[in-house]
Amino acid sequence: DGGITQSPKYLFRKEGQNVTLSCEQNLNHDAMYWYRQDPGQGLRLIYYSQIVNDFQKGDIAEGYSVSREKKESFPLTVTSAQKNPTAFYLCASRIPTQGSTEAFFGQGTRLTVV
Amino acid sequence: GDSVTQMEGPVTLSEEAFLTINCTYTATGYPSLFWYVQYPGEGLQLLLKATKADDKGSNKGFEATYRKETTSFHLEKGSVQVSDSAVYFCALSGSGGSYIPTFGRGTSLIVHP
DSSP states (O other), X not given: OOOXXXXXXXXXXXXXXXXXXXXXXXXXXXXXXEEXXXXXXXXXXXXXXXXXXXXXXXXXXXXXXXXXSBTTBOOEEEOTTOSOOOEEEEEEEEOTTOTTSOOEEOOOEEEEEO | OOEEEEOOXXXXXXXXXXXXXXXXXXXXXXXXXXXXXXXXXXXXXXXXXXXXXXXXXXXXXXXXXXXXXXXXXXXXXXXXXXXXXXEEEEEEEOSTTOOOEEEOOOEEEEEEO
């Protein structure tokens, strides 16, 4: 079955540590997105990529980095520069050139700073 | 820029009550509009969508009509069930060719037996 897989489901980070969240899709979608979800704040866009080897900052990119070396994969690194990283992170993909198509989401990764 | 505003929750209803969750949007051009549902600890799933003015999206008893004149896309269901308890997000596809999905803050629905 086609879909998006995020791993791990739960992740714990120590202060000053970088961690990487995985996102893999087999839907053959060109566009991929990372969102951060905090209670009462909805989904905020961190980074997005419309095509392999290209990505753009979203609304809250500071303290995060991404890469897009393969169409299927769009990992997110939460760096030590992100001062408040505890949140639920969601990866999504869609066909980028059609506004009428919906986004498909992974199951999310819950990151907690310990 | 594009934005979506939806009513704050939580919305608390008894089983079989009528549900309305309001959603309005601001966008240039003519975006497509979506409702997604999120169950605890999971990602978002598409509930329904409408791609042009006056279109009605429907699924699992939920409905929403794309109203261009009022820039609204309110979600309705005639008789809710306990299993409908979840967080509902209104969203639009961005304009300007990038079609970046933009989401509202989400509305929590709690249905009591």
